[in-house]
Structures are given as structure tokens and as C-alpha cells.
Amino acid sequence: MARSYWDINLEEMIGVGVHFGHGTRKWIPRMAPYISGKRKGIHITNLTRTACSLSETCDLVFDAASRGKHFLIVGTKDKAVDSVASATIRARCHYVNKKWLGDNRNQTIFSTIRNSEELRGGAIEQLEKARARLRKLEIEAENYKNESIHFEQQRARNKVRQRVFQQALQGALETLNSYLNNELHLRTISANIGMLGTMKI
Incomplete structure (x- = not known):
């Protein structure tokens, strides 16, 4: 154009x-x-x-x-009412050609706008609270994960310690058993020697 x-x-x-x-x-x-x-x-x-x-x-x-773009044509004077309507209809625009007296409708509209703003503010507040809760849960999950990892590591260390202790205990028992067997063997030999000494040939 x-x-x-x-x-x-x-x-x-x-x-x-x-x-x-x-x-x-x-x-x-x-x-x-x-x-x-x-x-x-x-x-x-x-x-x-x-x-x-x-x-x-x-x-x-x-x-x-x-x-x-769209247009809104406004003309509320008595002489402009018909001209505004005919011109905007030809141009396929929106128009206002009647005065809107202040009454309860205004208060209703203002109340609706105010309520919408309050609802929007409340929604934003709820969203912030939800984000805070989500962040708290994420931190708790991270702490739980770290605690779980620490617990698993501690359990693994305990298993190693237990295995080492069992091996050491088993070795000590084997040594003690060997010592006792040797002691018993020596005592048996001594007893036999003593019996042989008392026997008359």
C-alpha cells in the first residue's frame, strides 16, 4: 500500500x-x-x-x-457521535461514542482489576513459596545422598575391618592351637619318659 x-x-x-x-x-x-x-x-x-x-x-x-495494527476511535460529544460511528464502521475499527457515567459499573470494573492484581500477587507469592520448598527438598535430597554415600563408605570400611579382624583372630587361634598341641605333645613325651624311668628292667 x-x-x-x-x-x-x-x-x-x-x-x-x-x-x-x-x-x-x-x-x-x-x-x-x-x-x-x-x-x-x-x-x-x-x-x-x-x-x-x-x-x-x-x-x-x-x-x-x-x-x-488495530484502532479504537473515541468521540463522545453530541456532534461527533454519528460521525465517529459511521467513519469507524467504514474503516472496520472499534469505537466508543457514548459517555460512560461513573456508577457502580466503574466500581465493579475497578474491583475486578484490583482483585485480579491481588490474585496475581498471591499467585506469585505461592510460586515463590513453592520454589523455596523445592529448593529445600533439593538440598535435603543432596544431604541424604551425601549421607547415604558416607554410610556406604563407612559400611565398606567396617566390612574391611571385620574381615581383617577375623583373619587376625583366625591366625591367632591357629597359632594358639599349634602352641597348645606342641605343649601337649611335650607333656606327653615327658610323661612317657617319666614312666620309662620308673620301670624296672
Whole structure:
């Protein structure tokens, strides 16, 4: 879609009263560059600057529409209601052309938003707590794993010690048994010698 020249006609703008601004009592000092004068208590808008800003706005809207962006057109003044509706329907845009008076609906919407924020905050808090619990479980699992490894290592060492002790004990018993056998053998020999000595030939 090629950008086209925007047909902005100052006479038409004057004809529909675009140059009429707000009352002089309601003006804002920073709007002075956009005001060309005043008439009967009403500021007269500088249409030259208005036309330039309108052209820039048309360029901005054109670029946004080219990228598939959506628009919401708002105009709630009595004279703008029908124009807003017909223009936005032709452009297939969303629009608001009726004033929304402050009532219980506003409070309901604000309450819903506030509740949503509170729910979101509560969900985030619960998520943080869940993460903390998960981290605690991970630490406990790591500690249990380390304790299990330490226990297995200790049990292996105990088995080695037990095996060495059994081997040592078995060796000691064998040595003692051998000593006792030798002692018994010597005593038997001594007894036999003594018996032979007392025998008469």
C-alpha cells in the first residue's frame, strides 16, 4: 500500500469549526504555540499548525494500519457521535461514542482489576513459596545422598575391618592351637619318659 497525499483543506476545516478552541478561562499555557488568537471568550486554534500535525497523524495511522495494527476511535460529544460511528464502521475499527457515567459499573470494573492484581500477587507469592520448598527438598535430597554415600563408605570400611579382624583372630587361634598341641605333645613325651624311668628292667 503506497502512501498518498493527504488532502487537508483549511477552508473545509474552518467551515466545520475546527478553529474553535476552548474558553479562554480553561486554557493551558503550554498550548500557546497552537493558539492564534481569541474571539468572544474562545481561543482560536492555529489551523496551519493543526494541518501539519494532522498530516503527521495521518502518516502515523497509515504506517500502523500497514502493519496490521488495530484502532479504537473515541468521540463522545453530541456532534461527533454519528460521525465517529459511521467513519469507524467504514474503516472496520472499534469505537466508543457514548459517555460512560461513573456508577457502580466503574466500581465493579475497578474491583475486578484490583482483585485480579491481588490474585496475581498471591499467585506469585505461592510460586515463590513453592520454589523455596523445592529448593529445600533439593538440598535435603543432596544431604541424604551425601549421607547415604558416607554410610556406604563407612559400611565398606567396617566390612574391611571385620574381615581383617577375623583373619587376625583366625591366625591367632591357629597359632594358639599349634602352641597348645606342641605343649601337649611335650607333656606327653615327658610323661612317657617319666614312666620309662620308673620301670624296672
